[in-house]
Amino acid sequence: MGLGRVGLPTAALFAKAGAKVTGVDVMREVVEETNAGKCRLKDEPGLAQIIRETVKAGTLRATLTPEGPVSSADFVVMCVPTPVDETKSPDYSSIDKVSHTVGRFLKRGSVVIVESTVGPGIVEEMVLPILESESGQKGGEDFGLASCPERSDPGNIVKNMSSVPRIVGGYDAVSTVLVAALYESAFGVKTIKVSDPKTANAVKLTENLFRDVNIALANEFALLYEKLGVDAIEVINACATKYNFMPHYPGAGVGGPCLPSNSYYLISEGVRAGNIPYIIRLAREINDRMPDHVVELVGEALNEAGRTIRESRIAILGVAYKPNVKDVQLTPVERVFSRLKEMGAQVQLYDPMFKGERVFGLLVRDKLEDAVRNADCIVVGTAHNEFKNLDLRRLSKIAKKGAAFVDARNVVTAAGAVQAGFAFRGVGRRPR
Amino acid sequence: MGLGRVGLPTAALFAKAGAKVTGVDVMREVVEETNAGKCRLKDEPGLAQIIRETVKAGTLRATLTPEGPVSSADFVVMCVPTPVDETKSPDYSSIDKVSHTVGRFLKRGSVVIVESTVGPGIVEEMVLPILESESGQKGGEDFGLASCPERSDPGNIVKNMSSVPRIVGGYDAVSTVLVAALYESAFGVKTIKVSDPKTANAVKLTENLFRDVNIALANEFALLYEKLGVDAIEVINACATKYNFMPHYPGAGVGGPCLPSNSYYLISEGVRAGNIPYIIRLAREINDRMPDHVVELVGEALNEAGRTIRESRIAILGVAYKPNVKDVQLTPVERVFSRLKEMGAQVQLYDPMFKGERVFGLLVRDKLEDAVRNADCIVVGTAHNEFKNLDLRRLSKIAKKGAAFVDARNVVTAAGAVQAGFAFRGVGRRPR
Numbered sequence: 001m002g003l004g005r006v007g008l009p010t011a012a013l014f015a016k017a018g019a020k021v022t023g024v025d026v027m028r029e030v031v032e033e034t035n036a037g038k039c040r041l042k043d044e045p046g047l048a049q050i051i052r053e054t055v056k057a058g059t060l061r062a063t064l065t066p067e068g069p070v071s072s073a074d075f076v077v078m079c080v081p082t083p084v085d086e087t088k089s090p091d092y093s094s095i096d097k098v099s100h101t102v103g104r105f106l107k108r109g110s111v112v113i114v115e116s117t118v119g120p121g122i123v124e125e126m127v128l129p130i131l132e133s134e135s136g137q138k139g140g141e142d143f144g145l146a147s148c149p150e151r152s153d154p155g156n157i158v159k160n161m162s163s164v165p166r167i168v169g170g171y172d173a174v175s176t177v178l179v180a181a182l183y184e185s186a187f188g189v190k191t192i193k194v195s196d197p198k199t200a201n202a203v204k205l206t207e208n209l210f211r212d213v214n215i216a217l218a219n220e221f222a223l224l225y226e227k228l229g230v231d232a233i234e235v236i237n238a239c240a241t242k243y244n245f246m247p248h249y250p251g252a253g254v255g256g257p258c259l260p261s262n263s264y265y266l267i268s269e270g271v272r273a274g275n276i277p278y279i280i281r282l283a284r285e286i287n288d289r290m291p292d293h294v295v296e297l298v299g300e301a302l303n304e305a306g307r308t309i310r311e312s313r314i315a316i317l318g319v320a321y322k323p324n325v326k327d328v329q330l331t332p333v334e335r336v337f338s339r340l341k342e343m344g345a346q347v348q349l350y351d352p353m354f355k356g357e358r359v360f361g362l363l364v365r366d367k368l369e370d371a372v373r374n375a376d377c378i379v380v381g382t383a384h385n386e387f388k389n390l391d392l393r394r395l396s397k398i399a400k401k402g403a404a405f406v407d408a409r410n411v412v413t414a415a416g417a418v419q420a421g422f423a424f425r426g427v428g429r430r431p432r
Numbered sequence: 433m434g435l436g437r438v439g440l441p442t443a444a445l446f447a448k449a450g451a452k453v454t455g456v457d458v459m460r461e462v463v464e465e466t467n468a469g470k471c472r473l474k475d476e477p478g479l480a481q482i483i484r485e486t487v488k489a490g491t492l493r494a495t496l497t498p499e500g501p502v503s504s505a506d507f508v509v510m511c512v513p514t515p516v517d518e519t520k521s522p523d524y525s526s527i528d529k530v531s532h533t534v535g536r537f538l539k540r541g542s543v544v545i546v547e548s549t550v551g552p553g554i555v556e557e558m559v560l561p562i563l564e565s566e567s568g569q570k571g572g573e574d575f576g577l578a579s580c581p582e583r584s585d586p587g588n589i590v591k592n593m594s595s596v597p598r599i600v601g602g603y604d605a606v607s608t609v610l611v612a613a614l615y616e617s618a619f620g621v622k623t624i625k626v627s628d629p630k631t632a633n634a635v636k637l638t639e640n641l642f643r644d645v646n647i648a649l650a651n652e653f654a655l656l657y658e659k660l661g662v663d664a665i666e667v668i669n670a671c672a673t674k675y676n677f678m679p680h681y682p683g684a685g686v687g688g689p690c691l692p693s694n695s696y697y698l699i700s701e702g703v704r705a706g707n708i709p710y711i712i713r714l715a716r717e718i719n720d721r722m723p724d725h726v727v728e729l730v731g732e733a734l735n736e737a738g739r740t741i742r743e744s745r746i747a748i749l750g751v752a753y754k755p756n757v758k759d760v761q762l763t764p765v766e767r768v769f770s771r772l773k774e775m776g777a778q779v780q781l782y783d784p785m786f787k788g789e790r791v792f793g794l795l796v797r798d799k800l801e802d803a804v805r806n807a808d809c810i811v812v813g814t815a816h817n818e819f820k821n822l823d824l825r826r827l828s829k830i831a832k833k834g835a836a837f838v839d840a841r842n843v844v845t846a847a848g849a850v851q852a853g854f855a856f857r858g859v860g861r862r863p864r
Contacts, residue, residue, distance in 0.1 A: 120660050151674060165673040192670045195663065199670075202662045206653055207671040210678070213649055213711070214642075220709050221638055224698070227705040228552050230634045231627065238624045238631075239639040241597040242583060246642075246678045266656070273659040277652050279645070279714055286711065 001070075001098045003030050003062060005257060005327075006115060006150045007079030008041060009157045012050045014077075015060035017186035022069035023062040034062035043326040043353065046158040070105035075182060077113045078102070078127075079150070084261045090119060090268050092126065099127045103134025111144030111178055114197065117204050117258065119265040123147050123197035128171065140172030146179040147197035149204035154256065155325040165190040169200030208262045209280050214248040215259075216283035219290055222250030222428030232428030233410050250428040252381055252408035253290035253332025255321025260284075260330045290427070291335035294408045297425040298340065298377055301404035304423040304431075307376050310344030313400070315375040317368065318382025318409070319351045319359050326353035333381035334360055336408075348375065352386045375399045378422075383409040392420035433502075433530045435462050435494060437689060437759075438547060438582045439511030440473060441589045444482045446509075447492035449618035454501035455494040466494035475758040475785065478590040502537035507614060509545045510534070510559075511582070516693045522551060522700050524558065531559045535566025543576030543610055546629065549636050549690065551697040555579050555629035560603060572604030578611040579629035581636035586688065587757040597622040601632030640694045641712050646680040647691075648715035651722055654682030654860030664860030665842055682860040684813055684840035685722035685764025687753025692716075692762045722859070723767035726840045729857040730772065730809055733836035736855040736863075739808050742776030745832070747807040749800065750814025750841070751783045751791050758785040765813035766792055768840075780807065784818045807831045810854075815841040824852035 003011060003025040011023040025031055033040055037055040039048035054060035063069060070076055080094035095116055102112060112131060114123050128139045139145045147169045152160035166183045168191050170176030180191040194200050222232040232250055240247040254260055263277075263284045270277045299309055321331035328334065337360050340347055347362070350371035354364040365371040368386075372378055372395055380387055388411055396403065405412070405422035407429065414431065417424035425431055435443060435457040443455040457463055465472055469487040471480035486492035495501060502508055512526035527548055534544060544563060546555050560571045571577045579601045584592035598615045600623050602608030612623040626632050654664040664682055672679040686692055695709075695716045702709045731741055753763035760766065769792050772779055779794070782803035786796040797803040800818075804810055804827055812819055820843055828835070837844070837854035839861065846863065849856040857863055 120657075120662055164675065167670050167673075190673070192673055194666060194670055198660065199662050199666055202653075202657060202660070202667045203670040206667050207674050207677045210646075210649065210671070211676065213645070217642065217645055217711055220711050221634075224702050224705065224707045224709055225552075225634060227707045228630065228634070228701060230552055230631050234626060234631055235634045235638050238599050238626055238635040239642070241599075241622070241624055242639050243596065244643065245639045269660060270656050273656065275656045275659045277656055279649055279652050279711060279718065282711055282714060 001066070001076065001102065002079040002081070002094075003034060004079065004081060005041065005154055006152065006157070008034070008039075008051075009044060009047055009152075009161060010077060010079055010115065010150070012047060012054055012060060013158070013161055014186050015054035016050050019059065019186065021054075021060050022073075023060065024064070024066045024069055025062060026064065028064060031062040031064050034060070043155050043324065044157050050158070066101050067105050070102055071107055073107065073110055075111050075113060076102050076106070077115055079115045081257070082116050082118055082261070082265070084264045088264045090261075090265045092118065092122065095122070095127065096130065099130035100134055103131040106131065106135040106137065106143055108137060108142050111146065111175055113179055114147045115150045117149055117262060117265065118201055119269040120198035120202040120205070121269060123201065124171065140175070144170065144172065144175035144178060145197070146170040146175040147200035148179055148183060149200055151204065151207070154327060155322070162187050162189060165192055167192050167194055167200045167203045169194040169197045171197055205262055205266045208258055209266065211248070212254060212259045212263055212287065213279060213283040214246070215251070215254055216286040218248040218250045219286055219427075223293065225428055229430055231414075231430045249410060251290065251410070252294050252336060252427065254287040255329060255331040256327065257329050260287075291332045292339065294336050294379065294406065294427065295339045295343075297406045297408075297427065298379060298404070301406050301423045301425040302377055305376070305402050305404045307404070309340060312345050312376035313348070313374055314340055314345045314377045314379060315348045315350065315371040315399075316379045316381050317350050317371070317387055318380060318384050319349055319364070320353055320382045320384070323383045324353075324385055328359055336379065336381060351382065352384055369398055372398045375403055377404040377406065379406045380409050380411050383411050387411045392416050392422070396420040396422060433498070433508065433534065434511040434513070434526075435466060436511065436513060437473065437586055437589070438584065439509075440466070440471075440483075441476060441479055441584075441593060442509060442511055442547065442582070444479060444486055444492060445590070445593055446618050447486035448482050451491065451618065453486075453492050454505075455492065456496070456498045456501055457494060458496065460496060463494040463496050466492070475587050475756065476589050482590070498533050499537050502534055503539055505539065505542055507543050507545060508534050508538070509547055511547045513689070514548050514550055514693070514697070516696045520696045522693075522697045524550065524554065527554070527559065528562065531562035532566055535563040538563065538567040538569065538575055540569060540574050543578065543607055545611055546579045547582045549581055549640075549694060549697065550633055551701040552630035552634040552637070553701060555633065556603065572607070576602065576604065576607035576610060577629070578602040578607040579632035580611055580615060581632055583636065583639070586759060587754070594619050594621060597624055599624050599626055599632045599635045601626040601629045603629055637694055637698045640690055641698065643680070644686060644691045644695055644719065645711060645715040646678070647683070647686055648718040650680040650682045651718055651859075655725065657860055661862055663846075663862045681842060683722065683842070684726050684768060684859065686719040687761065687763040688759065689761050692719075723764045724771065726768050726811065726838065726859065727771045727775075729838045729840075729859065730811060730836070733838050733855045733857040734809055737808070737834050737836045739836070741772060744777050744808035745780070745806055746772055746777045746809045746811060747780045747782065747803040747831075748811045748813050749782050749803065749819055750812060750816050751781055751796070752785055752814045752816070755815045756785075756817055760791055768811065768813060783814065784816055801830055804830050807835055809836040809838065811838045812841050812843050815843050819843045824848050824854070828852040828854060
């Protein structure tokens with residue numbers, strides 16, 4: 001149920017392992033493309049081939065109609081999105097809807113698996129009652145139910161799905177054993193059996209919030225060290241030589257389908273239980289403010305170059321929320337872009353994953369040089385591989401003389417940028 | 433300068449490496465014990481032998497008088513404590529005092545090394561001017577100056593000092609090279625050369641605050657998961673199977689000479705620079721409140737057993753701030769102890785490191801059984817090795833019938849405690 005960033009590779013990998021898989025989605029073009037053996041996700045290495053082969057072999061097909069596949073399935077896997085709304089409240093409407101659909105057609109003896117990321121308790125208190133009332137069956141007796149949250153990293157999903165251990169928390173003991181056996185045999189991964197679905201969902205949130213909080217902490221160090229004249233990247237790399245330190249790096253903020261939303265699933269359950277997770281909430285706020293800090297650095301660097309944001313020509317290199325993926329979901333670069341536009345800049349975009357496509361309503365240039373030509377300021381928004389070895393002297397000749405350079409993603413050195421003639425600023429960097 | 437937890441092993445290891453070392457301290461008994469070849473630190477494996485041998489060989493001696501040793505030294509190493517006062521402001525009075533002393537007797541051409549943990553900028557803005565005005569010499573020209581923060585873990589200092597890379601930030605380039613060469617040759621460790629003293633001090637604080645914040649995050653998860661009926665330890669152990677997660681565990685709080693103070697050195701510089709590190713401050717507050725949560729769990733567990741804290745006999749197992757060290761500096765167990773006393777409990781202490789000594793004004797029992805006898809509640813405050821395999825059934829027979837058991841350090845399982853007949857609570861645990 002759901003052929004998105006997680007559902008499509010999950011379907012394809014189950015089909016590759018020999019299962020007969022039907023992917024159900026609400027978008028006609030997704031279904032048609034998949035049935036034509038085409039892969040919508042261009043940034044998932046290995047996936048296109050698996051889809052081509054499994055569709056050709058007849059083990060993978062897609063449909064808009066849930067009734068047939070659900071009523072005949074031994075396992076039903078929910079991979080629908082769980083975003084947050086504008087007030088940062090979890091939006092469980094897709095989970096709600098798909099639970100009704102699955103419940104309506106559920107075969108006796110089948111097992112329902114929730115891969116979607118949800119707050120601890122949502123499977124027990126929302127999915128289960130809907131399945132039971134729609135099916136007239138009893139969970140843990142007539143049908144099985146388990147959480148097995150996806151643990152993959154966009155851009156590495158095929159590799160992750162066959163290497164990262166899966167967490168399995170069944171509503172009943174049989175579901176835990178069955179689902180663990182399913183993933184072990186289909187994906188060749190280890191499984192960690194936990195007490196119940198809410199524990200499995202807590203694991204998924206805890207590991208993602210660990211990342212979100214530690215990136216926020218890196219950003220907090222960056223903001224302070226900029227003021228103290230200390231280079232945060234130098235500090236973090238030196239810390240990484242200690243056995244009990246794990247490096248995280250500051251940047252333009254945190255985007256994507258997981259980290260900007262996951263905190264709110266837990267905060268929501270926390271508020272309900274009368275126990276607000278303060279650090280997690282604060283971390284989210286710090287990460288959300290980083291794009292504004294990037295704009296502040298743009299203002300500072302342009303000021304040093306004797307210019308204003310207003311009427312400057314600014315080239316943003318990288319719009320994706322993270323390196324080497326074709327994904328602008330909740331990318332922090334969008335706020336950098338819109339703030340600069342609001343302040344009167346003329347912005348050009350370049351991103352190797354989006355050449356010639358429209359992003360934020362603007363056509364992304366085909367060539368980096370076209371975006372940078374005559375720019376008053378260059379801003380690095382994403383650390384794509386292509387930006388790791390920028391020829392700063394050449395860029396400085398293409399851009400306006402004495403232009404500014406703001407590195408929000410630690411792809412250049414301050415010394416290199418300054419030597420090339422740029423007025424330099426970077427998140428967490430000393431300006432020289 | 434300073435023969436405490438860091439200074440004594442540093443002196444001993446330099447002496448062992450063949451240097452002629454004089455340790456200066458203000459406490460007569462420290463000097464006398466050291467000169468007698470005795471080791472004050474009983475919980476540092478390997479140290480006693482090194483002190484015995486180096487004192488016997490004449491390469492290590494101690495004195496109360498700084499003039500002679502400072503005026504003849506090629507290297508002067510500052511290892512004085514940098515605590516915080518009651519308002520959590522950094523107390524740099526020892527650094528100030530020792531800087532005056534060292535400056536007064538400083539030999540031309542010698543190098544001053546600051547191992548003490550200080551805020552970024554303190555060496556440049558406080559130590560350097562004092563050294564210059566007292567000596568009439570110029571730093572970086574007439575004498576060298578570098579930060580080389582100690583990076584050791586109490587209880588493992590001898591091992592850490594010869595394995596964990598050292599961070600060296602010189603005020604001038606020659607100091608960096610000299611001090612790096614000194615530590616590499618004396619301790620056989622790698623060195624990481626950084627831009628300046630303030631960067632080296634930022635590294636030390638960043639790596640320790642990473643730990644403090646992540647323990648606070650684990651505590652935040654624990655507090656919430658208790659309410660949601662999820663076992664935080666189960667969750668954290670499952671998370672640890674993911675490649676980008678590092679496990680930290682909840683507990684009774686954070687103590688010792690470093691973590692409870694280090695945040696405030698950075699907060700203090702942040703306040704001065706107009707950039708308060710919010711997460712770091714919040715983390716400190718969360719960790720500081722954990723002892724109160726332990727007391728709350730004691731109240732809950734006793735309540736389940738039909739008793740009040742008032743008039744209960746409570747055995748606290750473990751008073752040290754962390755496992756297997758003889759150190760109660762800022763131990764969170766002290767607040768657990770004092771709160772329980774205030775509320776009218778009759779408290780017994782047992783700790784294998786402090787048998788027969790007075791701690792918190794109370795005599796620590798010689799035997800675990802004597803502390804536990806007739807107890808209404810047992811509280812585990814420190815995860816000493818001795819407590820890792822507690823025989824719960826036996827303890828339950830020694831304690832009062834139907835007693836409570838509160839595990840603040842994850843040394844027993846809830847199931848084991850309940851089966852032994854205890855009313856169980858634990859930080860981050862399900863009560864069954």
